Amino acid sequence: MNYNDTQEPDTQPGSYYVSAADGDRIWLMLGPFENDHKAALEAVKAVKDYCVKREPYSYFYAWGTCRLPAGSEKQGHANNCLLNLLPRS
Secondary structure, three states, rough: OOOOOOOOOOOOOOEEEEEEEOOOOOEEEEEEEEHHHHHHHHHHHHHHHHHHHHOOHHHOOEEEEEEEOOOOOOOOOOOHHHHHHHHHH
């Protein structure tokens, strides 16, 4: 289930991430999801829940997704901790 089930996934090509923002600080938390905005949207709640358990203040961050150009080499800050939250294919 999408954290915001009213949002339609972006169909543009790119590297999508679950993101968190606190003022002017922005983190790419999980990703990239290559050309798959829907998967990033579906991961937002699990990533937020995981982070809030470890850092309660993160409840107040602005949680969502963002896109970088396709083929971005950036890895999510918490990929090592959070990849196990994703459903396995």
